[in-house]
Amino acid sequence: MHQGLRTLDTLPIGTSAVVHHVGCDRTVARRLMEMGLLPGTTVETVRRAPLGDPLEIRLRGYLLSLRLADAALIQLVPEGRADLVDDAKSAPTFHFPAYLTKTSPQTNRVPKVLVAGNANSGKTTIFNALTGARAQVSNYPGVTVTRSSRRITLPNGSPVEVVDLPGTYSLTANSPDEQVAVDEVLGRRDDPPDAVVVVVDAGAVERGLYLVLQIVETGVPVIVALNMMDEASAGGANFDTTRLGQWLGAVVVPTVASRGGGLDELRRAIGTAVTLAARTDAAWPQLPDRVERDVATVSEALAEAGFGRTAAVRRAWSLWSLLSLETADGEATGLPDRARRSVQTLQDDATLAQRNMHQEIIAARYEWIETVAADVRTQAREDTRQWTARLDGILIHRVYGVAVFALVMAVLFEALFTWSEPLIGAIEGATAGLQNVVATTLPVGVLHDLLIDGVIAGVGNVVVFVPQIAMLFFFIALLEDLGYLARVAFVIDRLMGRVGLHGKAFVPMLSGFACAIPAVMATRTIESRRDRLITMLTLPMVSCSARLPVYALVTAVVFAGDPRVFGILSVGAVVLFSMYTLSVVATLGAAAVLRRTVLAGPRLPLVLELPPYRVPVWRSVLLVTWRRVRKFLEDAGTIILTMTIILWALLSFPHSAEIDARYDTSRAEVLATTAAADQEAALADLGGRLAGDQLQYSAGGRMGRLIEPVLEPLGFDWRIGVGILGAFAAREVFVSTLGIVFGIEAADEESVSLRSSLRNAERADGSPLMTPLTGVSLMVFFVLACQCMSTIVVVRKEAGGWGWPIFMFGYMSVLAYVASLAVYQTGSLLGWGVV
């Protein structure tokens, strides 16, 4: 190594140096350079994760997380020895010309406006504010993975279609979500856009301008929304937006999207932009001569093939293909054969000549960007905001960080188990009250039974868990918005890496705590198909919200009233936490096995941006909470209600006249032989046994009895078996099924809560049905089993076939059975939790 050089992984924490060479794998090097980590860039090491890896660095005003293995390939020189860097600077002075007013005749087509930008720059917040949509936003990158669109009317009365795109750092697509964004900007899918709003984080303006420059080069009218201006101002930075607009030949609108600042101006700017004609020649002439020659060669090939509407578009495509096209891409690119061959020849020639074409193009762009940024930005005073650094000093500390995490988890699960109790009790009371009202209003009959024992008992017992669902999502949304959860990803990355999960798998896993469907879709941020598959196939083990009612019911039945752990935490809260921990451990374990067996392969590097801590946007937090509660209630009113009615019918019919006749005889005997004072109790007992026998005679009862021998070794009887069968439609149906079963069994008794019924439930031999051991075995089964048809379907769609979802269903079912069996049999042998 050259004297004075060192690698980034060896740079002491808290010191700065200048990048000399980015020697990572070609793809990673290009990604890093496009994010601004180029020869000549000053970087500062901030900290290492508590487990030693990854490394957090600061560059160009933002924080980036890199694994040590990749950092070891980045060579540095001391800050004072920038002369060692081969970074010949010119003095770029090119200003883009302003767009011309559209002269072509107006069409009836509604103009299309794209909202593009780096991940976590506030695109979706702006999209929501412009359109009134409620797309999910969070304080970490990679939340938007698909395009969303809405039609709005501008202040001048004209309609436009606004399209929100997934975040991207450049027009080089590294992952499926970025491909969506790149295709839209380049107009590969349908009509090209009429204008593009590029959202730029004012705190990381150089990185944002890289994407702006690429989009401006295509000739399309651009509006730059310089967002988070409040944070930049608080940091002492001022921007001359008029001057920035002059450099770009475009309108620059300062915005604070989270508070609605600048949006009126943005709407007006959009109204003007869609009336402008695209530049036909947006040649940005300051690339190195040899790159310009390559660009001209490819542009010529494109023009001869009749590809591209204008010289600007052809030039943009030429640059894109020289930078992004790989030999293996083949015909799938949509580029004409001749142009593709031309690009390959030029790339091969560059390799032979030991030229780094990626670096030549990216460095030239950044050179221009640095000139522009230095011209338009002034640092009025030193940035005194140290909150992110101070908080990270605690929250990512190897001791304090773990303590804070434990505290956060303790509060969350104690709230779920204990604080929600009064609200749950109130809903239970309301459910029982409703049953009594129906019972006194309707005469005895089939409809009476259907409403009381089926609909109200089934759906009511699911709805009681609304307070817990709301609390869970309120906490998750709050932690997301604060920026805390992105730190958890940073902390556990080494662990995730060891088991074979990509660092970016954390965000989908996090979504999985809400629901596996968006989580599976969120895997689109992962570049490699193998890594995507590993994440998709293990995600359904992360405890989604549909499992919470099951855990909550079981813990309330078998662990309520136990002494507190350390005198602080209730046992139920600890058990709940254990189930969530088990789900994470099982997910990581399954990933480790898949990585080493059916999906063996190398692990891709991690490049993860760490967002700054932010004050939560309460509207967003409450919106996420409400959305989950609404969805839970919608499910309760649709699929759960449907299943409840069908299961009630299956558990009520056929009805045996012979059993009725037998009990009629017994009832007559009781009336004839029992003292008047004891008759009521004896008749109630008879009624209960009659209902139990009819239940077993029903179609549902017979199904339960049929599978009982298979489930008995796990500690479950046929009633739980019926619940498990119903849960394959939706997990919450387990709770409603038990509500029906025990509602029917309770027969003429007064309405009691399902929790009370379960506590008193007995097996055929008179032993209690729900022991702590049975409860744990049941919860373990629900943690591991794949009981969600929607998830299977979405995995099929994302994986491109039925093979992988069938494999997933199979291995999770076997795992759930074996784990539950092991828990129950081991516990029984050792005598743990059997009473």
Added chain:
Amino acid sequence: MTWQEPIAALIVGLAVVSLYRHLRGLFGGANADSQASCHGCDDCNSQPDPAPAARPLPSATGRTH
């Protein structure tokens, strides 16, 4: 037969039809590009992207997903 029985039968019948439609929508949709139930994440407002496998595009890794 009491007046309650036909009403209960109608409700159960509607539930069966509803379940059938739910399953048909779920599995029928899986073969096309339509979205699976998105569970309230507001991706429901998103327009479905062509499945990545159906329209391979250039990627940095040199492979199509």
